[in-house]
Amino acid sequence: MAAQTKSQFIKAPNGSKPVHLTLEKNLARTVKLGHPWIFADSLSKLPPAAPGSLALCKTKNGQIIAKGFYDPKSPLAFKSLALVNERLDDGLLQRRLHRSWNMRMQLFDRASTNAYRLFNGEGDGLPGLVCDIYNDTAVFKLDGAGAEGFYDVQALAEWLLTQHGSPIKTVFQRFKSNSASRGKLIIGDYPEQPVHILENGAIFQVDVVNGQKTGFFLDQRDSRACVGRLCRAAAPSLSSSSKLRCLNVFGYTGGFSVYAGRSNASNVTTVDVADKALQYATANWALNGLRDTAHESVRADAFDFLEDAAKSKEKWDLVIVDPPSFAPNQASVERAKSSYKTLFTNAAQCVQPNGILALSSCSSHINASTFSEICCSALAAAQRPGYALVIAGQPEDHPSPIFAEELRYLKFNCYQLEG
DSSP states (O other): OOOOOBOSSBSSBTTOOOEEEEBSSSOHHHHHTTOOEEOGGGBSOOOOOOTTEEEEEEOTTOOEEEEEEEOTTSSSOEEEEEETTSOOSHHHHHHHHHHHHHHHHHHOOTTTOOEEEEEEGGGGTOTTEEEEEETTEEEEEEOHHHHHHHBOHHHHHHHHHHSTTOOOOEEEEEOOTTSSSSEEEEESSOOOSOEEEEETTEEEEEOTTTSSTTSSOGGGHHHHHHHHHHHHHHTTTSSSSSOOEEEEETOTTTHHHHHHHTTTOSEEEEEESOHHHHHHHHHHHHHTTOOGGGEEEEEOOHHHHHHHHHHTTOOEEEEEEOOOOSOSSGGGHHHHHHHHHHHHHHHHTTEEEEEEEEEEEOOTTSOHHHHHHHHHHHHHHTTOOEEEEEEEOOOTTSOOOTTOGGGOOOEEEEEEEOO
16 A cells, blocks of 8 residues: 655645544534634534544435534634535645635735734634744744644745745744643744844834734724824814823733824824733834833833723823734623613713723624624713714725624724714
8 A cells, every 4th residue: 555645734644644524513504604614513513633623514314514623622623624525635725725815915014014913724725733923933823732743834924935035044834822832943043032024114122932922912903093093183183282092901011102102193192911021012112213201101001001091081192992802712602791771881080071082892702783882881870972983894905704704703893072
């Protein structure tokens, strides 16, 4: 018998016998429309297999409807890459890799923006695979043991270096935050120092080894630009004085703060509970040549800070609240809604008359409609009527499947509030 040959991007050898999975629930139409997920409780049984094993998903009558990879130990047991009429092989992955690469090359002018998401998992037809580009450094992150067992990261890293115009010199793989190691070097030199990036002309330094996610919240790029535009538009008329004051809560490394500072904000306060994040916020402010006296870093719990500020009737012209996910699962949604409302109500009370309140959520279990309802409920509780200026989500380099609304996780709403 001839030896099985290894695929380029898939760890399983060519010709490997796939695991057969049978749907217990009637989800065939959803899968055929392109939804990439099948949960374990939707399958009739979970046959033993290594995470990342090739798998065929079938209906009860034995009709194959999708091909992908399998993880019997995960609640999300099957991720689909191909429908029944498609071959799941290197050719399919190669086409999707090229499609993603070509789109990003057209989306961004590297002279002003050299940090973006190259592969956004399910949104690029590459479930579980994330790759972010930071100037000349690529950072991979795989979602769970299934993706880790399916994709060959070394081969993907080598592919990146061969693409026309590729700036990549270093490739690093990040592990989950609860892993013993933060990650491992795949290609190049270990990124011991922060990587400097450009985003719409603004300069940031990014810790790709220890920073949150892969180092920076690239998905808020458009939201940060929006804040910059609103600051420039509001500066002549927004404040009762000649100075525009901005408050950035859950400020992390100061992304929103820098955009406000570059756009006529006279005084910017960045609030975060982590000293390291605030150190980066201060450094990023300085990298952009902004006045030291115009920026203040405050180490505080966001809930306490906003509650105290509301009680003391302190006001800012622009308040930004960009918290982490409060709803990691469906069971936590009600508690998350309450937390958001508390935060947003206090934040609304801290906005000057005719000022702007920018609110965000990255909780995938809270959809855009529910988020807007939470925002409206908070504004009503704060007795702050006004106008919706922006209702937005994630940018073009964070696409999602059409029939998977839960993967459109990012919400960003801006309101102008009256007295």
